[in-house]
Amino acid sequence: MSITKSQTEKIGSIFNGNRFIIPTYQRKYSWTDTERKALWQDIEESLNDKMNHFVGTLSFKENKSIGLSTDTVYEIIDGQQRITTIFILLKVLIDKLENEDVRNSQLAAFIGSHNNLKLHPLGSDGDFLNQLLFESETIDVETIDKRSQKYMFSAKKLFKAFSNTLSQTEVEERIIFIRDNIEVLVFNVDSQAQAVKMFSIINDRGLPLRILDKTKSILMLYSTLHLKEKLNNDINDRFEKIFDAYDDLLVNRDKLGILGRLEENTIFTHHYYSSRKLFAATWNNRDGADTIFDNLKLKCEELKETPDDLKLFIEEYIEDFEKFAVSYSTLIQDVAVKDIYQKPFRYLEFTATLYPLIVRLYMQGKLDELLPILETIEVRIYKLRGTNPVADIYWLSSQVSEFDLTKEDIKNHLITFSEKFVNNHVFKTYLEGPIASNGAVKHILSEYSKDTHDIETYKDYQVEHIFSKDPNYDTTAYGFGDDYYYEKNRLGNLSLLEKGLNIGVSNLPPINKVDGYLQSSNQEIRNLAGEIQRGHFDKTNVDTRRDAIIDFCITRFNLD
Structure with a gap:
C-alpha cells in the first residue's frame, strides 16, 4: 500500500507492500543498548497498559519501484534508527514462531526474504544486515570493523536475550503489538528539497539530533x-x-x-x-x-x-x-x-x-x-x-x-x-619536585629505561617507590629526615615495575625488594636491583639517580 502524504500510521501498514532503502549519505546505525532497552521497555509497558505506543516522526521520499516488484520503494529521509531497530526486533520475534507457515507469512509481510529485505541500507551495511538476519551463524564477531555493524549485531543479541524466555503466546502478542499498536507520524514528501525543509522544521521543534x-x-x-x-x-x-x-x-x-x-x-x-x-x-x-x-x-x-x-x-x-x-x-x-x-x-x-x-x-x-x-x-x-x-x-x-x-x-x-x-629552568624545577603522581612520570621513566616495551607491558607498569610510600621500617636509617613525605615522591625514588611484582614488594625496604625487581622485564629496575644488592643504598643514591634522570630529561625532551 502507498503511504499517504502526512498522517499517523501503524508499523504494520508501513511495511505492508512497501520497501525502504537507507541512502548512503544518511547517518549510519548508531543506537546503543540504552535506546534499544528503552524501546523494549516502552513496548512492555504499553502491552501491560493496553495502550498504543508512539515512537516519533518518520520522513520518506517515494522512489520508482525496482524491476517487476509490486512493492512501492521509499527512501528514508528521517527515522532510520527507529525503523532499523524495530525491523531487527521483529525478525528476532518472528524467528521464535514455531509454526513454519505462520513464520513464513510474517517474514514475507514484514521482513522480506534472504537477499531481498524490506529494509535495505545501501552500501556494506545492507549486505551485513541481510547476513545478520538470515545467516548470523556465519558472522565472525572479531572481524566486524564497522561501528554501525557492531551496533546492529548488538541489537539482535540484546533482543534475543530479552525474548529468550517468552512463550509462544507472548511472542505472538509482541508481534501483533508492534504491527498494530506502534504508531509513527509519517511525512511522505515529493522531493529531496521538501524532505530537507521538513527535516529542518522537525529539528527546530526540539527533537534531538546529533551535531x-x-x-x-x-x-x-x-x-x-x-x-x-x-x-x-x-x-x-x-x-x-x-x-x-x-x-x-x-x-x-x-x-x-x-x-x-x-x-x-x-x-x-x-x-x-x-x-x-x-x-x-x-x-x-x-x-x-x-x-x-x-x-x-x-x-x-x-x-x-x-x-x-x-x-x-x-x-x-x-x-x-x-x-x-x-x-x-x-x-x-x-x-x-x-x-x-x-x-x-x-x-x-x-x-x-x-x-x-x-x-x-x-x-x-x-x-x-x-x-x-x-x-x-x-x-x-x-x-x-x-x-x-x-x-x-x-x-x-x-x-x-x-x-x-x-x-x-x-x-x-x-x-x-x-x-x-x-622553559628549561622551569622544566628542571618541576622535575626536582615531588611528582610521583604526575601524568608525565611513567613516560619519562619508560624513556629513561631505554627498553622497548610493548603497549600491554607498558600499561601493566606502575610507578614504584624504591623507598616505600608507607614504609614498615625507619627511613632515617637511610639518611632521610622529617621531610620524607616530600623526598619519597621525587624522581630519583621512582621506577617502573609490573603491577603484580609491585604488589609483592609492597612496603619492604629496598634490600628486600631485590628478588622482585630482578623478575621485572624492565632492565633499568633490574640494574637498580644490582646496585641495591651491593649494599649501602640510601638517600645519596636516590639523589644521584634523580640528577641523572633530570639530565636525561633535559636532553630527551629538549626544545631544539
Whole structure:
C-alpha cells in the first residue's frame, strides 16, 4: 500500500507492500543498548497498559519501484534508527514462531526474504544486515570493523536475550503489538528539497539530533532554499565520508585505547578550532559545539542574500571539514601501524587540545618531523605542569590551515609556546619536585629505561617507590629526615615495575625488594636491583639517580 502524504500510521501498514532503502549519505546505525532497552521497555509497558505506543516522526521520499516488484520503494529521509531497530526486533520475534507457515507469512509481510529485505541500507551495511538476519551463524564477531555493524549485531543479541524466555503466546502478542499498536507520524514528501525543509522544521521543534546531522541539515536547508539545490549532492557526498570517518575513528579508538573522550562533538569542534579563516567575524577558541553550530547558521544567514558568496562558503566549509575528518580517521589508523606514532599517541597520549594542530600537520605531511617537539610540549606543559593552554595552540592550528607555513616556521612557534609556559629552568624545577603522581612520570621513566616495551607491558607498569610510600621500617636509617613525605615522591625514588611484582614488594625496604625487581622485564629496575644488592643504598643514591634522570630529561625532551 502507498503511504499517504502526512498522517499517523501503524508499523504494520508501513511495511505492508512497501520497501525502504537507507541512502548512503544518511547517518549510519548508531543506537546503543540504552535506546534499544528503552524501546523494549516502552513496548512492555504499553502491552501491560493496553495502550498504543508512539515512537516519533518518520520522513520518506517515494522512489520508482525496482524491476517487476509490486512493492512501492521509499527512501528514508528521517527515522532510520527507529525503523532499523524495530525491523531487527521483529525478525528476532518472528524467528521464535514455531509454526513454519505462520513464520513464513510474517517474514514475507514484514521482513522480506534472504537477499531481498524490506529494509535495505545501501552500501556494506545492507549486505551485513541481510547476513545478520538470515545467516548470523556465519558472522565472525572479531572481524566486524564497522561501528554501525557492531551496533546492529548488538541489537539482535540484546533482543534475543530479552525474548529468550517468552512463550509462544507472548511472542505472538509482541508481534501483533508492534504491527498494530506502534504508531509513527509519517511525512511522505515529493522531493529531496521538501524532505530537507521538513527535516529542518522537525529539528527546530526540539527533537534531538546529533551535531553532524544538524550541521548537514542546516547546510542542506540553505542550499535548497537559496541555491536551488545546487550543493545538495555535494553536501550529501561529503557528509557520507564525514560520517564514515567518525565511525571509523570510534572503532580504532576502542582498538587502540586512546582518545577516551572523543565524541561526535569533538571532530566537529576540532575542525572549527583550526578553521578561523572560515569564521573570521565570530571565531572564538572557547566556543562549544552549540555556539559553533549557531555561528555556522549565522554565517549562512548573513550570506543568503548573495548566493554566490553563500555557495562559496558552503563549498569551502564542507570540503575542508571532509578532508579534516578523513585525515583525523586516517591518522588514528596509522597510529596502529606506524612505529613513530606508538609512544606519543599510545604511551604518552597527547592531550585533546593538541589534536586540531596534529591533524592539520598530518594533512600537510609535516607531522612526523615535528612529532618530537609536540611530544616535548605534551610532557612539559600538559602533563608535568598540568596546565591546558588552548588559545595559542588553536591559533597556530588555524595559521597552519590558512597559510603555507614551513616546518621551521611551525617549529619556531612551538618553541616560543613552550618557552612561554615551561622553559628549561622551569622544566628542571618541576622535575626536582615531588611528582610521583604526575601524568608525565611513567613516560619519562619508560624513556629513561631505554627498553622497548610493548603497549600491554607498558600499561601493566606502575610507578614504584624504591623507598616505600608507607614504609614498615625507619627511613632515617637511610639518611632521610622529617621531610620524607616530600623526598619519597621525587624522581630519583621512582621506577617502573609490573603491577603484580609491585604488589609483592609492597612496603619492604629496598634490600628486600631485590628478588622482585630482578623478575621485572624492565632492565633499568633490574640494574637498580644490582646496585641495591651491593649494599649501602640510601638517600645519596636516590639523589644521584634523580640528577641523572633530570639530565636525561633535559636532553630527551629538549626544545631544539
